[in-house]
Amino acid sequence: MRLFASAQYKFLELRKTAYKVSVALVSVGLLSVLVHGGLDYGVDFTGGTLFQVRFDEDVQASDIRGALGAAGITTAQVQDFGARGEFLIRMAEFIEGDDRTLEARLDQELDSTFGAESYTVVRREAVGPKVGGELRRRAVGAVLISFMLTLIYLGFRFEWRFGLAAIIATIHDVIIVFGVISLLNIEISLPTVAAILTIIGYSLNDTIVIFDRIRENLKKYRRLKYIEILDRSINETLPRTVMTSGTTLAVLIALAVFGGAVIREFTIVLIVGVIVGTYSSIFVASPVLLEVERRSGGVRSKSDRRKVATTPS
């Protein structure tokens, strides 16, 4: 059995459609972020306090909201978390040190409404405002540095045009993933940022495999037109693309279903990233490479072709 063994799809002919799809996805993503008034940063980045509360009995999020509202705790956000009877309560206040009045009021309210025995706080995270701002800066820094280093690496291994195309495809992926994060109301936490960095790695990985083949085929088939070489390379690597994305997705779905609530959002972000990353390496990275080559004159000029050919492999 061999899927897509001798596929000869004309992917590059579809690039106009692909551009539309990409522009649409990116716009929906950006729009969602705008409508939501920016991304939903978790306590890791804003500072504040988060409680994960587990109830023995059947309690609804609205019950908790009601109880807290009645006590005048209006800054708390309550949301379902994973299994039934588990909730996240988030507060913008950093509850720490001696000033525990707010937490005491929360405890008291939950005790009197549901009974002290009926729930446990299984996780509590308090992040000071200073730390929050710092983590935010470091997260942005990490994403940017990761882009830069990869670009430098690609510059060494490939020609700059390949690096540029790969980075554009990856930025495209990251924007769409942020859009989905916004649409699904997933909060940006440290694990979410880790997931995004992983996606950057995965998406680049996928693109590199195709580019590696393009580089090889440019040497091998000197007669073919650039666009034909791109299509040929994508088709030749298609079985690998399908297999790897397929198994990675299968594993990720297993994680999302059985891995528990703590990493579910993390996993969902990765799933979206793998799908978008696979799509973009075929429909964004390669077409962008074509456009870049055309604009910089690399396609017609023989000397440029030779330059590609002599790049070490």
Added chain:
Amino acid sequence: MFSGMSGRLITIAAICLVCLWALLGPSLQGEEASPLKLGLDLQGGTHLVLQVEDPEGAMSAEARGDAADRAREIIGNRIDQFGVREPTVQRVGIDRIIVELAGIQDVGRAKAIIEQTAFLEFKIVTDGGTLLERLPVLDSLIVVALGPEELPEEVRTEGAPSLEELFQQRDSAEAETTEPPQGELRPLTLLLLDSGEPGVFLIEGPQVELVERYLELPSVKARIPNDISILWGTETRAVAGKVYHPLYVTDAEPLITGEYLVDAQAIRDPQFGSPIVPFQLTRQGGRIFERGTSRHVGDRMAIILDGRVQGNPPVIRDVLRDRAQIELATGANLEEAQDLALVLRAGALPAPMEIIEERTVGPSLGQDSIDQGKMAGIIGIVLVVVVMIAYYRTAGVLAVLGLLVYVLIILGGLAGLQATLTVPGIAGLILSIGMAVDANVLIFERIREELAGGKTPRTAVDSGFQQALSAIIDSNLTTLITAIILYQFGTGPVKGFAVTLSIGIVASFFSAVFVVRTFMLIWLERRSPTAEMSI
């Protein structure tokens, strides 16, 4: 690496054995702890980040760093007494400390211990006589309080060891009146071994808890003479292969406390080159100290931080005033002097610490995460195994064998590097299984292409591995770049993810490029050369 087939197999076997040893070695040696170090989010516990409080911004970076170092010393000292398994107290950045307490959910208690200011005292070490004469009474009180059945086997012996005879001789005059009746149990006396120095007893490592328990008994506490303190030391002594903890008997009244201390530094004696710690007291402190030390020239002075005697008590050679110095024992190095200076300065903490981050995970949530991670991992692996074997048949079986080696390397690597496994770390592990097959897929697809191009199996395999290599290296290296950045950027759980991802990349590279290739070469040698290749 070896070129021959047996060389390849030996390499693989050796690596597997090393990993197995890293994984199973500790439990074979009788250690009970899990070979994998679990993060706080898996075993439950408290993670705190503290920062030097400096609201006016009046302190230089150096001063803040120094304050953080002192605080680390104090907090580390206290947590030792707290009885936490493998606590982490480490300085990060300029002025921050991370404190990780596994298994502690009572944040209030943990924080109370951390936030109190350090207490430094200088006390004179006594000859221990007052304690010795009280020992028979204390012994009988312990027997009464706990009942003879409660006493462990080793202290029920009635024969007196030679060391104890020594005590008896030294204070036989006083002891006569309180001599216990023959056949009386002496649970405490038997555990206190003479160190040869007056006022210092040695307790064998395993007995420390027992002695602590005896001394904590209310009836015992009430009968310890008021004019002495019984204090544990921080440093252990090794005698004849056994580890002993020193227990000091000092005056109850301190010569002076840390509130009068201004500064302490570690330097080398300009004359002799040995390390010394000069320290400075306030003027008032100098007067108190002068009065105190004039009565104790020749005695030993214990330096006590938070109730624990630090290092070896130095001898007072002369009357001391506001400027004095501690000479370390011969053979001490400058590092020890620096530690002592740090302890002294810690007693005069210039800035309080504030908690800027706190994360607590309950043990039930941690256990859930472990269970769910196992479940997801098993299902993920089964999926990959089924897909690989169904799609690549015999070659798929080889890939799965390679995957086994891969999993072994990852687990062994985590255990060997003492890396911490966290919830995102488990996710990284499972994700890396998905990515580990990528290298195999790249190679196998390449081999299929070569076979379709009309090559013989043997040449197809060789060129398949060769051709796929550049793509595998590129993709592994870019992912490794990401993992390293994640490690730099992240805290606890995210760092755990970065570590498992990095080990995963290296292991998958080795597994796919070396292990699977070896298996494949063996397979090719054994099958008939004309048969179609099962890939």
